[in-house]
Amino acid sequence: LDHNNEKYQLDKLLVNAGGNNYQDYIDQALWSEVLETVIEAYRILINTRDTYKPGCPIVTHTYDYIYPRDKGSRVLGVFSNGPWVYPAMIAKGIVDQVTQREIIKIMLHDFKVELMKLQLPDNNFYVVDTQKTLNEHPNWGNSVAEWDDEIHPGDDGFKRIMYEKIGPKIKQLL
Numbered sequence: 001l002d003h004n005n006e007k008y009q010l011d012k013l014l015v016n017a018g019g020n021n022y023q024d025y026i027d028q029a030l031w032s033e034v035l036e037t038v039i040e041a042y043r044i045l046i047n048t049r050d051t052y053k054p055g056c057p058i059v060t061h062t063y064d065y066i067y068p069r070d071k072g073s074r075v076l077g078v079f080s081n082g083p084w085v086y087p088a089m090i091a092k093g094i095v096d097q098v099t100q101r102e103i104i105k106i107m108l109h110d111f112k113v114e115l116m117k118l119q120l121p122d123n124n125f126y127v128v129d130t131q132k133t134l135n136e137h138p139n140w141g142n143s144v145a146e147w148d149d150e151i152h153p154g155d156d157g158f159k160r161i162m163y164e165k166i167g168p169k170i171k172q173l174l
Contacts, residue, residue, distance in 0.1 A: 008034050010088035014103070022102040025094065031107065039114045046118065046125055057173050061130040061166060062112040066151045068100040071142045073149040083150040097140065128169045130161050 006012065013031050017024035042060070049056055068089055072082030089100045112131060119127045134146045134157050146157035153161060 008037070010085060011091050013107075014088060014092040014094065016093045020099075022099065022106055025099070025103045026106065031110070035110060035114055038111070039118065042115065042118055042125075046123065049124075055124055057124045057126060059126045059128060059166065059169055059173070060115070061128045061161070062115060063108050064130050064132070064134050064153065064157075064161065065101065065105045065108055067137065067140050067144045067147060068097065068104060069140065069142050069144070069150050071149050073152060085150055126169055126173070128165050130165050133161050133165055 007030065013027050013034065015025055015027055046058065049058055066085065068083075068085040070083055070086050072084075073080045085100070085104060089095070089103075094100055094103070108131065112127075112129065116127050116129075119125050134153060137144055146153055146160065148154035148157070
């Protein structure tokens with residue numbers, strides 16, 4: 001995925017549609033193109049593995065549903081990066097936090113559906129569904145339990161994802 005390609009930036013994918021049909025907030029044609037580009041990167045990963053280390057398992061995950069908010073990541077207490085989703089939503093005039101999250105849930109679900117299509121019985125590519133692992137919060141501020149920043153789980157969240165979902169899959173493969 002060409003992260004420098006402006007047309008792939010989140011604010012280009014969003015449309016302020018208004019209302020509760022959250023699908024309408026996403027430029028579907030552009031989203032399909034971006035999603036195909038991301039999935040192609042996974043195909044390249046699988047093909048590269050097949051070339052250099054055939055049979056080596058690849059384990060990936062689907063990302064839990066994030067909480068858009070004005071909070072980037074911090075490393076050693078110093079601002080590092082982000083936020084990523086929240087500014088794009090605000091730039092498009094999408095200010096309702098539930099609407100913001102529902103739009104991202106649709107996009108992450110679409111990603112999961114496409115990623116799981118790559119998982120075949122004989123290709124040693126495993127997708128662990130980590131969506132809906134962490135606790136739901138109907139309302140949130142800048143601090144959300146189990147989340148470090150806008151899109152990354154904190155220590156407790158990562159532990160849950162590892163112990164409940166990814167770890168068992170890796171143990172099964174060993």
